[in-house]
Amino acid sequence: MSEAATIAPARGSRWRWVRTATALSVAAILVATVAFGGWVDSLGPLPLAQAEKVSTTVVDRNGKLLRAYAMADGRWRLPVDAKTDVDPGYLKLLFAYEDKRFYEHHGIDPLALSRAAFQLVTRGQIVSGGSTITMQLARLMEPRHQRSVYAKLRQMVRAVELERQLSKDQILNLYLALAPFGGNLEGVRAASIAYFGKEPKRLSLAEAALLVALPQSPERRRLDRYPQAAHIARDRVLDRMVEEGAVSKEDAAQAKAVPVSKMRKQIPILAPHSADQAIATMKDAPVIKLTLDATLQKNLEALARDRAIAQGPDVSVAIIAVDNATGDVLARVGSPDYFDVRRAGQVDMTRAVRSPGSTLKPFIYGLAFEDGFVHPESLIEDRPIRFGTYAPENFDLTFQGTVPVRRALQFSLNVPAIALLDRVGASRLSSRLKQAGISLVLPKDEAPGLAMGLGGVGVTLQDLVQLYSGLARLGATRPLREIMQANDQRDTMRLMDQPAAWQVGNVLLGTPPPENGVPNRIAFKTGTSYGYRDAWSVGFDGRITIGVWVGRPDGSPVPGLVGRSAAAPILFDAFARTGRIPMALPKPPRGVLIASNAKLPLPLRRFRPLGELVRRGNDQAPHIQFPLNGSRIDVDHSDGNRYAAMPVKVAGGVLPLTVLVNGVSAGDIDSRRQRLIDPPGPGFARLTVIDATGAADTVVIRVQ
Numbered sequence: 001m002s003e004a005a006t007i008a009p010a011r012g013s014r015w016r017w018v019r020t021a022t023a024l025s026v027a028a029i030l031v032a033t034v035a036f037g038g039w040v041d042s043l044g045p046l047p048l049a050q051a052e053k054v055s056t057t058v059v060d061r062n063g064k065l066l067r068a069y070a071m072a073d074g075r076w077r078l079p080v081d082a083k084t085d086v087d088p089g090y091l092k093l094l095f096a097y098e099d100k101r102f103y104e105h106h107g108i109d110p111l112a113l114s115r116a117a118f119q120l121v122t123r124g125q126i127v128s129g130g131s132t133i134t135m136q137l138a139r140l141m142e143p144r145h146q147r148s149v150y151a152k153l154r155q156m157v158r159a160v161e162l163e164r165q166l167s168k169d170q171i172l173n174l175y176l177a178l179a180p181f182g183g184n185l186e187g188v189r190a191a192s193i194a195y196f197g198k199e200p201k202r203l204s205l206a207e208a209a210l211l212v213a214l215p216q217s218p219e220r221r222r223l224d225r226y227p228q229a230a231h232i233a234r235d236r237v238l239d240r241m242v243e244e245g246a247v248s249k250e251d252a253a254q255a256k257a258v259p260v261s262k263m264r265k266q267i268p269i270l271a272p273h274s275a276d277q278a279i280a281t282m283k284d285a286p287v288i289k290l291t292l293d294a295t296l297q298k299n300l301e302a303l304a305r306d307r308a309i310a311q312g313p314d315v316s317v318a319i320i321a322v323d324n325a326t327g328d329v330l331a332r333v334g335s336p337d338y339f340d341v342r343r344a345g346q347v348d349m350t351r352a353v354r355s356p357g358s359t360l361k362p363f364i365y366g367l368a369f370e371d372g373f374v375h376p377e378s379l380i381e382d383r384p385i386r387f388g389t390y391a392p393e394n395f396d397l398t399f400q401g402t403v404p405v406r407r408a409l410q411f412s413l414n415v416p417a418i419a420l421l422d423r424v425g426a427s428r429l430s431s432r433l434k435q436a437g438i439s440l441v442l443p444k445d446e447a448p449g450l451a452m453g454l455g456g457v458g459v460t461l462q463d464l465v466q467l468y469s470g471l472a473r474l475g476a477t478r479p480l481r482e483i484m485q486a487n488d489q490r491d492t493m494r495l496m497d498q499p500a501a502w503q504v505g506n507v508l509l510g511t512p513p514p515e516n517g518v519p520n521r522i523a524f525k526t527g528t529s530y531g532y533r534d535a536w537s538v539g540f541d542g543r544i545t546i547g548v549w550v551g552r553p554d555g556s557p558v559p560g561l562v563g564r565s566a567a568a569p570i571l572f573d574a575f576a577r578t579g580r581i582p583m584a585l586p587k588p589p590r591g592v593l594i595a596s597n598a599k600l601p602l603p604l605r606r607f608r609p610l611g612e613l614v615r616r617g618n619d620q621a622p623h624i625q626f627p628l629n630g631s632r633i634d635v636d637h638s639d640g641n642r643y644a645a646m647p648v649k650v651a652g653g654v655l656p657l658t659v660l661v662n663g664v665s666a667g668d669i670d671s672r673r674q675r676l677i678d679p680p681g682p683g684f685a686r687l688t689v690i691d692a693t694g695a696a697d698t699v700v701i702r703v704q
Helices: 003-042 088-098 110-123 133-141 149-165 168-178 188-196 205-216 227-243 249-256 272-281 294-311 361-371 405-410 414-424 426-435 450-454 461-472 498-509 563-576
Strands: 057-059 065-068 287-289 316-323 329-333 379-382 401-404 523-528 534-540 544-551 623-626 646-651 657-661 664-669 674-677 683-690 696-703
Touching (some): 057 272, 065 272, 065 294, 088 205, 133 168, 188 205, 205 249, 272 329, 294 316, 294 329, 294 563, 316 461, 316 563, 361 405, 361 414, 361 426, 361 461, 361 498, 379 405, 401 405, 405 498, 414 450, 461 523, 461 534, 461 544, 523 563, 623 696, 646 657, 646 683, 657 674, 664 674
Parallel strands (some): 057 287
Antiparallel strands (some): 057 065, 316 329, 316 544, 379 401, 534 544, 623 646, 657 664, 657 683
C-alpha cells in the first residue's frame, strides 16, 4: 500500500473526530443554554412590588418631612429620589467607591469583576468588591445569608433583568431606599435622619463617607452599638477616595477629625394629629402632602408645650393657624405633647366640641351692622335687663351704662350682645353660621336661644377659625383644607355682607391687647366658657387667622382660667412666631358708613330694642302693614332676569319715611305711605322702615 493511501484514512478519521467533538460541544452548549434558560425561568419574576414598599410619609407644603410611619415589620424605609433628596457629594463618593461605571454597564461590570479577582489573588484578601449597585440591589431584593457561586450567579441574572425593566434612576432610587444601615434603618434618608438628625440633602464629607461605609457591614458598624468600627470604616472610605483622587488629603484629614456619635436620634413627629387624620383619609398612599408649614408647625408646637407647662400639669393647649386667602391650614397643634397621657395628648382639641364663651359675639354684631339698625358708633345701653326669665350679666357683675357699640364689643359686654341678638334673632344667627359652613352643637332637644350669644352652644376651634377667617375675607368663608389634592373644589360661602364684615374687623382691631401685644396690629376676640372650663382667643390680620384654646381635655373647671389672661397672650406670641410683621386688614369696601355718632343718621345714633319706638307728642310710630312679618311673597319674574316690583305699605310715622332692604336704603316712602321696591332675589329679606324721629319697624319675609 502506498504512503498516500495510508495517510488518507488517517486524515478522514481525524476530521470525523473533529466533527463529532464539535457536534458534541454544540449539543452540550445547547443543553446548557436550555438548562440555564430553564433555571432563569424558574427564578420567577422580579419581586419589585415588595421592594417598592416604603414607610408612609407625611410631608408639608414644601416637601419637608412631618412624620413617618414604620412599616408593618418595624423597619424604617423612606422613599427617596436621588435627584432631589440626596447630596450630590454623597452620590459622587458612592459611585467612586461602589460602582464607577454605573451609568455605562448593563447590570454586570466585567472590569470590576476582573479587578476584584486580581486583587484577591495578588493581595490575598478582598480589596474592592466586583458587585455593581444593580447586583447589590438584586441581593437586597432577594437576601441570601450564605455566599456562594450560585448566589453570585443569581445576582448577576437578576441584575440584568433589573437593567432591562428599570431605568438607571429607578435602580439607584431603589438601592438608596433599600440599602441597610443597621438595626431597623433602611435607606439613606432613614439613616441620615436617625444618625444626623437631618435630611440627606446637605451632607458633610464625614457624613457622606460614613453613609457609604455602613451598608458594607451594617450590623457590625451600627453607630448606636459599634461607633468605633463605624469610625474605622468611614476613614477607610476616605483613604481610598484619596488614593483614587476623588478627595484631597486635606479634606479627608478634616473629615477624619470629626467624631462619630453613638446617639441615634428620633424620627421626626411633627403635626401628629394632622398626620393621623391624613393616614385615615388617604389610605395606602406612600406619600401624603399637607398644607402645613413645617417651620411654623414646629414653632407653635414649642409654644403650646411651654405655655401648657406654665398653666399646670392637667391643662392642655391647642392652636390652629389658617391662611386667609386659600383656607389652607398652616399649622395645627392638637395638644402640647402627643405622648402626654395626663393631658390626653392624643386627643386633637382643635376638633373637640367645646363651649365658645363670648367668641360668637362678633357675628351677632356683624348681622346687626348688616341689618342697618346699629353702627359701631351707635350708643347702646349696658344696664340690667330681663328677657323673659333670662337676665344676662357681665363677667365682672357690673354695668357700664350707655356705651358705644364699638366699646361694647371690644370689652365683650354681655347685655348689649344679648340685646342685639334678640333683635337679630338666635335662629337667624344659627342658620347664617350654618350657611357659612359651621354647625353649632345645641343641647339635646333645644332650639337656638339667646344663651348661645354667651357660649350656650358647642363649637370646635377649627370652625371658629374658619368663621374668623371669613371676617378677614370680608364676609366670605372658605372650607379649611389640610390635605393637598389635585382636584380641589371649595366654593366660598356667605357669612355676612362686606361692609358689615369690615366694620367687625375694624372694631376688633381696636380691642386692647394683652401685655405682650402691640395695639392695632391684630383684630382679635377672647372668650371664657361657663365655669372656667375653656379659654379662647381668635385673631386675624390681613394674611393669617390663628385660634387658641386652653383648658382641660376632660372638661373639668380650671379656677381662674380666663380667655384674656390665659389664651390671648398665646395668640399674640403665635403671631410673633410666624416670623412676619402683621399685615394690614383690607381697606373699607364700598357702602361703609364712616362717621362719628353726632353725624350718624338719627335712627343710628342710639340702639333701641324691638318694641321701644321713638315718639314725639301724639305721633304714632310707623308700622309696616304690607308685607306681614314672616310672610312668603311670590314675585313674578316671567321676564327671566328681574323680579316684578313689590309694594311696601306703612301706617303712622313722621315723614319722611325711609325703607331699608337688608340694611341698604331703597328710597323714601311717599305721602301715601307706600312704595314699590325691587325684591332682593330669592331667599329671606329684612325690610325696615324708619321715620324722621328714628322710630322704626322691621319685618322678615321670604321671597320666591
